[in-house]
Amino acid sequence: MLTCKDITQKATDYNDKHMGLWQRMQFKMHVLMCHHCRRFMHQFERTIEMTQQLKPSVPCSDSSIDEQVKRLMNINHKP
Amino acid sequence: MEQELIEQLLAGEEAAFRQIVTDYQGIMLQLARNIVGDAIADEVVQEAWVSVIKSLKKxxxxxxxxxxxxTIVSNCAKTRLRKEARSVAWGDASDIEASAVSPDRFNPKGFWSNTPGHWQSASPEQLLASEQLRENLDKSLQQLPGAQRTILQLRDFEGLPMDDICKILQISESNSRVLLHRARTKLWQTIDELENS
Structure with missing residues (x-):
């Protein structure tokens, strides 16, 4: 029988389907019976979906892209 | 599609160079910063670009x-750390142990004692609409140990498969899974604290 602590430790493996069939069934059984863990899993999944929507924090300006393109084309022309 | 892009690069077509710079410069710089820090990340990225262009035929x-x-960026960054005699430890114990759900939230039998609270905002879009939440998430991201932050960015921002992340960072799959889980848990805690404050 998995505990609530086990559920919080295995949430990523469950979400990424990195779990054997038996482990997955045990996990699902616990979540079905425990509304706190159901809430935790729901929130954990929302957290992942939200992270996927966050944009990387290194914006590149048009001028820095132009500069980099020129630099790379010069390297490419060198023997 | 990629093969076509590579052929255009080898032929020296400017549009192809523009495409790879637009697509990859940001994530290359982010990865380099996570490994070597802000001060020399730019230099590492330039070294990596030279390697990329010179090795493209291979x-x-x-x-x-x-x-x-x-992978080239990661190798350049780690080589740079070695040259400067700085540690190249990735995914070590301190990275792995930090940021699990606090043990205080469970009773001795491992069941919740301090249960997860109700979140006012139901969807990721509603959550992200809060400026304070975005700020707190940014802060939490910056405070994550480097390996955790990198894996989260590669997996959840960039959508790379775990196998590829392990190759890029040269760490085991089991370690990378633990690191990803710790990072996600830290972000869950950040939202949980704010939603229940």
Whole structure:
């Protein structure tokens, strides 16, 4: 029988389907019976979906892209 | 599609160079910063670009172009750390142990004692609409240990498969899974604290 602590430790493996069939069934059984863990899993999944929507924090300006393109084309022309 | 891009690069077509710079410069810089820090990340990225362009003919397509380029960045960054005699430890114990759900939230039998609270905002879009939440998430991201932050960015921002992330960072799959889980848990805690404050 998995505990609530086990559920919080295995949430990523469950979400990424990195779990054997038996482990997955045990996990699902616990979540079905425990509304706190159901809430935790729901929130954990929302957290992942939200992270996927966050944009990387290194914006590149048009001028820095132009500069980099020129630099790379010069390297490419060198023997 | 990628093969076509590589042929255009080898032929020296400007549009192809523009495309790879637009697609990869940001994530290359982010990865370099996570490994070597802000001060020399730019230099590492320039070294990596030189390697990418010079080795392009040897690219065999065994991984995606993105994974191949990021592996070169990671190698350049780690080589740089070694040259400067700085530690190249990735995914070590301190990275792995930090940021699990606090043990205080469970009773001795492992069941919740301090249960997860109700979140006012139901969807990721509603959550992200809060400026304070975004700020707190940014802060939490910056405070994550480097390996955790990198894996989260590669997996959840960039959508790379775990196998590719392990190749890029040269760490085991089991470690990378633990690191990813710790990072996600830290972000869950950040939202949980704010939603229940």
């Amino acid at each position: 690219f065999e397509g065994r991984s995606s172009l993105k994974t191949w380029i990021l």
